[in-house]
Amino acid sequence: MSRADLAVVDTAAVRPNPVWSLGLLRSEFVTTFRRWRTLALLGVLAAVPVLVGVSVRIETRGGGQAGPGGGAGPAFITQVTNNGLFLVFTALAATLPFFLPMAVGVVAGDAIAGEADAGTLRYLLVAPAGRTRLLLTKYATTMAFCLVATLVVAASALAVGALLFPLGDLTTISGTRISFADGLGRALLIALAVALSLAGVAALGLFVSTLTNSGIAAMATTVGLLITVQILDQIPQLHALQPYLFSHYWLSFADLIRDPVYWDDLVKNLELQALYTAVFGSAAWARFTTRDITA
Template sequence: MSRAEVLEPGGGGGDPADGRRGAGAGAGAGAGTRPVSPLWTFGLFRSELTTTFRRWRTLALLGVLAAVPVLIGIAIKIETSDGGSVGGGGPEGGGGPAFLTQITNNGLFLVFAALAATLPVFLPMAVGVIAGDAVAGEANGGTLRYLLVAPAGRTRLLLAKYAATLVFCLAATLAVAVSALIVGALLFPLGDVTTISGTTISFGDGLVRAVLIALVVAASLIGLAALGLFVSTLTNSGIAAMATTVGLVITVQILDTIPQLHGIHPYLFPHYWLSFADLLREPFYWDDVLRNLGLQGVYAAVFGSAAWARFTAKDISA
């Protein structure tokens, strides 16, 4: 479904004059318009999803993310083939190095190592680009006001954009995880999984945990997605919104590493990102995982509300 097809529930583009009035007033629906059907709302979401994933920028981001596990796997294979050993890190560290030491024994650990390597930098930057461009890119391209010709209103449009961004969060995470699983299976043996606690579980159970970890990693990005969407409503420049969102990610990551600011660390959205490693314990250790998900929910609520308040008052008639 194209952008033009979702401008009206019946598939027509509507009267351009009505669109200009709706865009200027921000109402999205004037007197006498037909009620918005759930199918039309789904069509709007599908249009946003299609638009997002048909862009070359999105495909390039997914390609780069999928390439990271390939580079990690090849580097480890070359290093071990030359008689070297993969860098250390104790099992209680729960970060990338702890997983790296296990990859040569079980290729499934490449999934965990790749997610640990991409979550602090690559994944949030990719999400920041998509979220930052969601509204500002449309405004800069002059298409935002035409989207509001339809009687969906700004709230539905904003929700559709946020939902499309969340789908990208999941797609980006799966691009890393699936690529890592394929590369790990090709370069290294697969078998029973040794957990961080030192116990052994079957490969099937380990695969289930890998899927669960991928879902948790994707959910860890929902707060950032809302923050990026809010930034996107503040400007009509897509590049400025993307740069600001990525800059905020870097700044908050730096703040999270300064010991003197330990008091605010638990309130920073990336603080519990690597807590997904606790899902490789036996039994699961949920405390930090739930703290992470709760914190992401708070960020999503706060910045999602801020984005809605800004977007509903935003003048996009120019």
């Protein structure tokens, strides 16, 4: 593409129609959520709570204790038999370290690079939307996917929990009791906290996606970075570095089931996600708005 073409695109970006950009957002939503790949990811995520719930149910059929004696396994798994609502927390604790961020990595990595790969990116840019707007739309779509994915896990877990286990007042991990409605509210807050925990990965994936024209490469790089960071977070010698890794405070959502809620780590998590979003979001913007689009 020559400079002249670029200039055309840039001047077109000066006055986009606001209604048009809403339309862009809507069309992005529809494209993303109607993809078979996205639906398959959501299906896998919805299956996790079913697996966990059914296996806990089978294991405790004789009135036994869930999980091995020492409290191993995902957090909260031993409480699932008391209250089906705990299956929501268990399922989120089980999917947050890998399944959820992997799904987000796939969607975010595909956002720009996938369009370039399919040769549709230049047509998107010919439309009078502008690159910054397109990037924002892509990020909004990715974040919407984070929220939908988390809610799918939570809703599936709630349905399975209600079917297989009793519901009612629940005991917080601090030992106090709260009403079922309060518990449900906290479950919703937790789903929101988990979705926001994925903001950092989403921004990182979007940045990687602007670097390459290969969708597969972007997805693989994002998921690879995710695994690397998770491993680094386990090495005790790196404890000075760990508070700055985006996955470090992920499990802080569990602090919402303490009574009273322990906010320190939750706030740190949100600050960290905001920082990652700002750094990699602006890096993605710097790269995407200055790059020559050749595909």
